[in-house]
Amino acid sequence: MSTVQEAGIRDWDFPRGVASVALMAGFAREHGVPTARILQGSGLGERQLIDPDAQIDAHTELAVIRNLVRELGDRPNLGLEVGRRYRITTFGIFGFACVSSPTLGEAIAFALRYLELSFTFCIPAARWRPGEFVARIHDERVPADVRRFLVERDVTAMYQMLSDLLGRHVELLRAEFDFASPSNLDLYTEIYGLRPTFEQEHNLFTLDPALLEQPLPQANEHTWAMCLAQCRELVSRRRARTGIAAEVRELLVPRGGLDGYAVPPGIDAVARDLNMSTRTLRRHLDAAGTSYRQLLDEVRRALSEEMLTATPLSVSDVAIRLGYAEASTFIHAFKRWTGTTPSAYRRGAITPPARR
Structure with missing residues (x-):
C-alpha cells in the first residue's frame, strides 16, 4: 500500500x-x-x-x-x-x-x-x-x-x-x-x-x-509552531482571490455565521447562481489556476480554524456545520490542511495566525 x-x-x-x-x-x-x-x-x-x-x-x-x-x-x-x-x-x-x-x-x-x-x-x-x-x-x-x-x-x-x-x-x-x-x-x-x-x-x-x-538536528517545537503560523498568514495574503474565484468563494461562505449550519452548495448550484453551466465554471476556474474543490477547501479551512478558536463547538459539531457526514472525514481533511488535528489546533499546539 x-x-x-x-x-x-x-x-x-x-x-x-x-x-x-x-x-x-x-x-x-x-x-x-x-x-x-x-x-x-x-x-x-x-x-x-x-x-x-x-x-x-x-x-x-x-x-x-x-x-x-x-x-x-x-x-x-x-x-x-x-x-x-x-x-x-x-x-x-x-x-x-x-x-x-x-x-x-x-x-x-x-x-x-x-x-x-x-x-x-x-x-x-x-x-x-x-x-x-x-x-x-x-x-x-x-x-x-x-x-x-x-x-x-x-x-x-x-x-x-x-x-x-x-x-x-x-x-x-x-x-x-x-x-x-x-x-x-x-x-x-x-x-x-x-x-x-x-x-x-x-x-x-x-x-x-x-x-x-529521522529527527532533524535543529527541530524545535516552539519555533516550528511560530513558523507555521507565519507561513499560513503569508499564504493567506498571497491567495487573495479576484475575479471568478472571488465570486465562487463568496457563494461558498455561509450566510448564517458561525452558529448556523453551513453545508456548502455543490458546484452545480454555484454554477446556476453564476448563470453559467458547470462545464463553463470548471473551465473558468481552471484558467484562474484553481478549482471548486480547492476553493471549498480554503473556505472550510478558514471557517474551521475560526470555529475551533472562537466557539465552544465540539469537533463533531464543526464537522457537521462544514457539511461533512462524519467527523473522521473532517479530521483527515484538517490534518491535510494544517499538519495537525482539530483538537491539537484548539489546544494551541499550532498558534493561529493573527487576525487582521
Missing part, C-alpha cells in the same frame, strides 16, 4: 519573493554577466533585489531565467550549477519552518503543503510505499525553452534542501530524468552521489523511507 501527497498548488504561476532572482543575478555576475543584462525586460531594478519584502509574479522570474539561459546557456549543466546555490536559508520563513520540523518526513509534508512559498517551477509529488520514498517532479507545464534548465535547477535545489535539513549529504537510491544524457556526468555524480538514468518516463528521485523518520 502506498501513500501519495500532492503539492498544495498545481502550477508554477504563483507570486514569490526576489531571493531566487537575486541568487541567479549573483551567479551571472560571477561569470561576467552584468546584473542589468540579467534583469533586462523583467521590470526589476537592482535595488529591488535587496528588498526582503519585495514580491514578484512568476513570469518576472521566468524573464530573468530566460536571460540567464541566453547569456550562459552554453555552460554544460547550467541548471545544476545554479540549483546547488539554493540552500535552506534562501527560502526565508519557509526554510526555517522546514528546519525546525520534527522529522524529515514532516518537513517534506510541510514543504508540499506550502510549496507556493518556494521558487520552484517544477511541481513535486511524494509517494511513500514499503521500501521506497519516491519524489516525482512534474515539468509538463514548464515552458519548453527553459524546461531542462528548470528541471536541473529545481531538482538540485530540492536535493540541497534535504541535505541541509539532515546536516549531511542525502543518499539517493536512484535518480531519473526525462531528457537526454549530457556528455559529461561528473557534476551529476558529484552532487547526487550516483549516476542518474536519462530519457526516462518521468523526472524523479528516491530515498530510503527510513530517512523520513
Whole structure:
C-alpha cells in the first residue's frame, strides 16, 4: 500500500519573493554577466533585489531565467550549477519552518503543503510505499525553452534542501530524468552521489523511507509552531482571490455565521447562481489556476480554524456545520490542511495566525 501527497498548488504561476532572482543575478555576475543584462525586460531594478519584502509574479522570474539561459546557456549543466546555490536559508520563513520540523518526513509534508512559498517551477509529488520514498517532479507545464534548465535547477535545489535539513549529504537510491544524457556526468555524480538514468518516463528521485523518520538536528517545537503560523498568514495574503474565484468563494461562505449550519452548495448550484453551466465554471476556474474543490477547501479551512478558536463547538459539531457526514472525514481533511488535528489546533499546539 502506498501513500501519495500532492503539492498544495498545481502550477508554477504563483507570486514569490526576489531571493531566487537575486541568487541567479549573483551567479551571472560571477561569470561576467552584468546584473542589468540579467534583469533586462523583467521590470526589476537592482535595488529591488535587496528588498526582503519585495514580491514578484512568476513570469518576472521566468524573464530573468530566460536571460540567464541566453547569456550562459552554453555552460554544460547550467541548471545544476545554479540549483546547488539554493540552500535552506534562501527560502526565508519557509526554510526555517522546514528546519525546525520534527522529522524529515514532516518537513517534506510541510514543504508540499506550502510549496507556493518556494521558487520552484517544477511541481513535486511524494509517494511513500514499503521500501521506497519516491519524489516525482512534474515539468509538463514548464515552458519548453527553459524546461531542462528548470528541471536541473529545481531538482538540485530540492536535493540541497534535504541535505541541509539532515546536516549531511542525502543518499539517493536512484535518480531519473526525462531528457537526454549530457556528455559529461561528473557534476551529476558529484552532487547526487550516483549516476542518474536519462530519457526516462518521468523526472524523479528516491530515498530510503527510513530517512523520513529521522529527527532533524535543529527541530524545535516552539519555533516550528511560530513558523507555521507565519507561513499560513503569508499564504493567506498571497491567495487573495479576484475575479471568478472571488465570486465562487463568496457563494461558498455561509450566510448564517458561525452558529448556523453551513453545508456548502455543490458546484452545480454555484454554477446556476453564476448563470453559467458547470462545464463553463470548471473551465473558468481552471484558467484562474484553481478549482471548486480547492476553493471549498480554503473556505472550510478558514471557517474551521475560526470555529475551533472562537466557539465552544465540539469537533463533531464543526464537522457537521462544514457539511461533512462524519467527523473522521473532517479530521483527515484538517490534518491535510494544517499538519495537525482539530483538537491539537484548539489546544494551541499550532498558534493561529493573527487576525487582521
